[in-house]
Amino acid sequence: MTPDLLVRHLNLVLAHFYKVVHLMSEIRWNSMLGEWVIVTPDRASRPFQDEERKCPFCPDQEETEGEWKVLTLDNRFAALQPDSGLIYLDPPLVIGAPAHGYCKVIIESRNHDEQIEDMNANQLKNVYQEFLRNFVELDSKKGIEYVFQFENRGKAIGVSLDHPHAQVYAMPFVPPRIQREMVQFRKYKQENGECLVCETIENEFKSHARIIKESDNFVSIVPYGARLPYEVHVYPKKHVPSIVELEEDLEEFGIILSDVVKRYKKVFDEIAYTMVFHTRPSKLKDDLWHFHVEFYPPWRDRSRLKYLAGVESGTWTYTNDSSPEAKAKELREALSE
Numbered sequence: 001m002t003p004d005l006l007v008r009h010l011n012l013v014l015a016h017f018y019k020v021v022h023l024m025s026e027i028r029w030n031s032m033l034g035e036w037v038i039v040t041p042d043r044a045s046r047p048f049q050d051e052e053r054k055c056p057f058c059p060d061q062e063e064t065e066g067e068w069k070v071l072t073l074d075n076r077f078a079a080l081q082p083d084s085g086l087i088y089l090d091p092p093l094v095i096g097a098p099a100h101g102y103c104k105v106i107i108e109s110r111n112h113d114e115q116i117e118d119m120n121a122n123q124l125k126n127v128y129q130e131f132l133r134n135f136v137e138l139d140s141k142k143g144i145e146y147v148f149q150f151e152n153r154g155k156a157i158g159v160s161l162d163h164p165h166a167q168v169y170a171m172p173f174v175p176p177r178i179q180r181e182m183v184q185f186r187k188y189k190q191e192n193g194e195c196l197v198c199e200t201i202e203n204e205f206k207s208h209a210r211i212i213k214e215s216d217n218f219v220s221i222v223p224y225g226a227r228l229p230y231e232v233h234v235y236p237k238k239h240v241p242s243i244v245e246l247e248e249d250l251e252e253f254g255i256i257l258s259d260v261v262k263r264y265k266k267v268f269d270e271i272a273y274t275m276v277f278h279t280r281p282s283k284l285k286d287d288l289w290h291f292h293v294e295f296y297p298p299w300r301d302r303s304r305l306k307y308l309a310g311v312e313s314g315t316w317t318y319t320n321d322s323s324p325e326a327k328a329k330e331l332r333e334a335l336s337e
């Protein structure tokens with residue numbers, strides 16, 4: 001038996017054993033879609049902040065004592081856990097495993113009300129330095145294939161705590177959206193010899209129709225084929241695969257992200273968005289990936305929600321009932337320079 005086959009067989013035995021014992025969270029293979037689902041029945045009871053409960057992220061609570069400007073904590077209601085045992089996922093042989101990984105919370109300020117758009121340049125730098133530190137720490141962990149950093153904000157998307165915070169999922173697989181982008185990056189490079197995002201930036205500067213804001217090293221745009229009315233992408237102009245290579249530019253990076261949110265505050269009655277960092281997969285060895293940030297607000301105008309209904313859910317085809325150029329103009333003009 002070759003060593004590779006031996007490992008696969010051992011894996012199978014482990015996977016079989018794991019099925020026998022009861023586990024809280026697991027990863028299951030959805031064979032019709034060819035993707036992993038994290039199944040966490042016990043997380044349904046996680047707390048939502050209400051009037052009577054103290055905010056657990058404010059300073060001098062149980063986990064937030066001491067001096068800090070930005071603080072990373074283990075997520076107490078983690079969907080992925082490091083001590084749940086590592087079984088390599090290998091469908092169709094291994095289609096279920098304990099939900100191995102890490103879930104963290106990054107508390108972005110001591111001040112309960114200091115959101116990204118209220119922060120000065122120095123605090124923005126502190127915040128993204130902590131994102132960088134956290135990324136490096138998790139990216140090198142055994143069994144981790146993807147470190148996903150993101151922020152959910154606003155009641156409209158069901159955020160349970162107002163205190164400015166982000167989340168991190170270090171996953172044992174590369175999620176489908178990232179795989180899809182990888183395929184497109186690779187295809188574009190093979191056909192055109194260039195990076196898809198580098199070329200997109202160059203093309204956007206030809207018309208300026210979808211550009212919202214430009215700084216020395218970054219640009220924010222509404223994508224040509226935006227799925228959502230107010231979708232915004234922030235690209236570093238330099239071809240860098242992760243936040244690590246942006247170490248020198250973190251203050252400017254924070255400023256352009258906060259600029260997007262300031263514009264959202266002007267055009268929506270109520271702030272709500274998801275902001276995601278699309279970084280390279282942990283094991284990607286070549287320079288294919290171009291790091292970027294994507295914002296997905298749930299609004300179709302000031303106060304009406306864009307629901308993901310039949311066509312979006314049933315076919316993954318989006319109908320965007322607004323023009324990306326018009327939305328870019330609205331966001332561009334939302335803040336006077």
Ligand SMILES: [Zn+2]
Pocket residue numbers: 055056057058111112163
């Ligand atoms: Zn708080």
Ligand SMILES: [Zn+2]
Pocket residue numbers: 195196197198199238239240289290
């Ligand atoms: Zn690039």
Ligand SMILES: [Zn+2]
Pocket residue numbers: 181278292294
């Ligand atoms: Zn992306």
